[in-house]
Amino acid sequence: MNHSRTYAQAIAEAGFQAMDMDESVFYVGQGTRDRGYIFGSMEKIFERFGPDRVVEMPISENAVAGVCVGAALGGLRPILVLQRADFVFLALDQLINHASKFHYMFGGRTPVPLVVRLIVGKGWGQGPQHSQSLHSMFAHFPGLRVVAPSEPYSAKGLLLNSVFCDDPVIIVEARPLYEITQSIPQEPYVVPFGRARTVVEGEDITIAALSFMVPEAVQAAGELAEAGKSAEVIDIVSVNPLDINTIVASAEKTGRLLVLDTSWSFCGISAELSAQVNERLFGRLRSPVKRLTIPYCPAPAACDLEEDYYQPASKVAECAEDMILGVC
Amino acid sequence: MNHSRTYAQAIAEAGFQAMDMDESVFYVGQGTRDRGYIFGSMEKIFERFGPDRVVEMPISENAVAGVCVGAALGGLRPILVLQRADFVFLALDQLINHASKFHYMFGGRTPVPLVVRLIVGKGWGQGPQHSQSLHSMFAHFPGLRVVAPSEPYSAKGLLLNSVFCDDPVIIVEARPLYEITQSIPQEPYVVPFGRARTVVEGEDITIAALSFMVPEAVQAAGELAEAGKSAEVIDIVSVNPLDINTIVASAEKTGRLLVLDTSWSFCGISAELSAQVNERLFGRLRSPVKRLTIPYCPAPAACDLEEDYYQPASKVAECAEDMILGVC
Amino acid sequence: MDRVEIVKQMIRIRMVEQYIAARYPEQKMRCPTHLCLGQEAVPAVYGHFADEADIFVGTCRSHGYYLAKGGDLTALFAELLGKPGGCSGGFGGSMHIIDLKKNFWGSSAIVAGGIPIAAGAAFSLKYKKKPGVVVAFFGDAAMEEGVVYETVNFALLHNLPIMFVCENNGLAITTPIELRQCRTTLYNRFQAMGLAGLRVEENDIAKLIDVARKSYDSTRSGLGPTFVECRVSRWCAHVGSQFDGPVDSWWKEPVRSAARSCPICVLMDELIEEGKIDFQLMRDLKDRISEEIDSAYRQAERASDRARPNLTEFVYASGLTSELPLGKRPIKSISFEHTEQPKLVNAF
């Protein structure tokens, strides 16, 4: 049975169901008892499962991440949530030097099932220390899975898939998506890693996007349709592993690829996609792969600067049209 | 006047001269009084400048990085050295959330002149937590400069350039390069950021490499020459900013680009280079851009695994030859 | 020391924060804003004893510290409004404010992020043999971040001129300290490192003044770091414009019982009893400050907007080629001869 859920509620539902299905699942975060419930994404969870399974964390990101690693070695399945992705820099020693490497460096002796939910801020002057989207950084390091859902269905299914997988998973969520609504199954289900999602089918250009750039891409596709151009929109969803086949197939069909990213392009997933698609479709693209991302600067606070910082659908459409017309 | 210096000695010389020229320069690190002098890279510095200007750090990477940020705000020019790059994860909150953003987020009010020397381990079972080459991760974030010298001349000139620039700079050094010898000027000099270096000229293929892959590339070029193929070897040197023009010009000439990296390819500088070159030389390359890097796994300890992990000159030559012959 | 000046500063901070709260819903100040309503005493007292040479480093809740250090009010409003004339050029917003002229060396939105930076500032003073001390302000939650222990160790090891001041309001956002820390007493946390620490109870303004003065004296005289835990109450929501403390009791209804929890009322009571001030004086003050605030805000609001936003101009401070300070010292000292190969005992 389906019901209508926001992105936040879908995440809350997944967390609730995961904890309900398996007692080894526990949550840890800051603000777990707050009536805001981490922007709604943990609604009812504390009330239902109580303080033993919903751990309110000290503001000690590094130790808490390490506790999650140790708990995972002990057979538990922790979900660590950080209200802003930026705070995770304090925990990277545990996540990258330890969690991502333990299964490997101990020769496969022990899995580290561990989920980290990172919420990316955007707008209202969140500024440089509260707006970073860190999926590319995590994806550089082997041993982690990295996903960035753009809609309630993926958000729920990926969280469930992450909790019950045996590897450390980074889920990059975006605050501006939290109110997006979609009809999704009430029952628990998984969305596997490594699957991109074709959101709009089209012929003239492939627009690959993730997280909060997916809605912009869809809107751009609409604008392009009005101008008589047909864009295929692909939600990358899974940053690591990347579903390169789906994107290559689409780009092969359309002959053009525009990659949108919520983070910087330099050494980011947009570069990786471009590199792989160019290699696989060498000589078969109609125009160079383009990337449209935030500019190479920290997020500014002032709202006129912010407006320039993020790429709206209109800019996406413009860039795609230029590519189709061959003027760039 | 020139003299012959190892990579380690070149770094020691640059540090010594920087401190001698300007009293606002100070060093901080672990093992600054050890007679190993951080693998020789700080020889004579403590003896000459003493404990006030050569600070032996507690094993507190995060606080010490923050102290460097604060000292930089106070007009000093700190050089922080970590014996293994991997330890820097503990300091990323200060380096990425603070150092890289302060000049920007305070509207240009204050520079943060600060140098971090990171030494990358390789071989003898250094393993997963002592072998990471983190230049691509740092380059993803605006506000930092990132360089990775491969020879004594650049190592000295870049350290001097970094100390006297007003931005935070990450210098990625490689332990296996420390014994490489070269004749370099005795006098202080700077090597500007953003300049790649053509090491070998050639016609059939461009091999772009950095750090300890540069010697492999040069050796590979020799092997290729014996087989009648002519490779151009470019030392990337500066990861951020990237000297894309030099690489594009070379790839345009040869029609082929092979990128070597000491880190993982996924979301790394090799992807960035591929993306940019493909965009700039769309339709003008003779074969797809290829990347040859460490495989997508942490560094293993056992020596047979290690041997497989790193790409030797012979593999580089093989890959380049395949590209030239069009079999890949 | 002049308690009248202190109470005036407290009132000014209170009124600025109330003003922001009142106008925040207009949605012109578009940034996460952390007010210090109820927490005016610590900024005012520490600001009072600060010399120009002394340096403050703040947190995301820094309006009080900024103002108490003499930070420009118009530039603060302009920052909240995102104007190019803001104290951070509009790039930072309320969480990232700075006024270098007044030696307010910025604030970080990362809990405890400013603490080691403050120690670095103190290191620079000591290194350059400059006068002045640094005050690092932070909340109780910062005591949970390991970096504070690392920094205190570093500061003690180097005997740095730094004062650690923790405003313990018992809250991190909405989580009470009991859920976060094994002990809710903070002042003695560094005792085993050799830093005694002192606690000041809420609204014990006399003690706060005494402790602050002694801290400054001690640190200024070269005795190194001090640590003070100040118990306080936050009257506002963690972020945003909601609040519910007796913010106006000091001038509207100073004898109401709620006023007893107001640091301004407490200090005013004392001063009135001693005959140092009277209500009329305070009401006049209120009008003057009101005018100052109004006019500053209007000025900030009227200030020009960015003609054309240039997003990337401040990413880097300098270009690609640095200039060596050759000639700063005699060139001969630069020559450097290695006499022997270093022995690598520590070769891994």
Added chain:
Amino acid sequence: MDRVEIVKQMIRIRMVEQYIAARYPEQKMRCPTHLCLGQEAVPAVYGHFADEADIFVGTCRSHGYYLAKGGDLTALFAELLGKPGGCSGGFGGSMHIIDLKKNFWGSSAIVAGGIPIAAGAAFSLKYKKKPGVVVAFFGDAAMEEGVVYETVNFALLHNLPIMFVCENNGLAITTPIELRQCRTTLYNRFQAMGLAGLRVEENDIAKLIDVARKSYDSTRSGLGPTFVECRVSRWCAHVGSQFDGPVDSWWKEPVRSAARSCPICVLMDELIEEGKIDFQLMRDLKDRISEEIDSAYRQAERASDRARPNLTEFVYASGLTSELPLGKRPIKSISFEHTEQPKLVNAF
């Protein structure tokens, strides 16, 4: 408690480390190797009191902890030799060893990296209401990493079954503690958090035994964390095979004065005086251990090499699609209805 068993374990650890030191120059054990020569007492004593259910977590200097917990000697040698039969399949080397069967839960080469992980292990015991306690071993340098303070707070807050054991050898690589820490006394560092802490002086084996036993008792009985600082001396280079302590004095020249600084000699003296052991017994023991070591090493050396190295097989533990544990509990409990929209008070 059986001190004879303890001294035997100390001797075994000593001899394994000496054996490694002797053969390290052959360059077959090709990895950074941190020996615990001189530091055998703490592993042996804590190992002696450990039950199977108890868990050890180590550092880059972990051979002693591993062996004392019952870790497989052949697998340790095989790991140093990079063999697929190594305790970590050859992927980790000396710094990353593990023996889950014996509840040795691994070691990290990041200073203090294992400490929060140990707390997580303790959390899992408490969560699952399992018996056992966790012992987190670390060196004096780990006390400089903020994460240790964060972890102690967390462990106390949750009353976790964990014992923090610091081997203070006064060195980080070659840097003395005086250059790194404001106070060289460590045992009382967490007192203000409510964790008393105890110190054991170097070679006071009786005290070490007493303190270790009491720690286990206290933590096992649900009283939460304990902290012990053990003063020790490291006789070897930080890494590699060089050493210069009186490693052989316990059986070669036990009455030599240097022997007084040897923890094995100290304990042996006591036991001989009490008539619990004699030299002959010890010499026989030495021969037996020697044989054990020789044979383990030979076995490790002869073990097969990797047929074809597969570098990436262990990067991930599971595939791309997870299976939901449906049916573990009645499906009805899974249905979940939102009744109201959450109110976002904390909207930034």
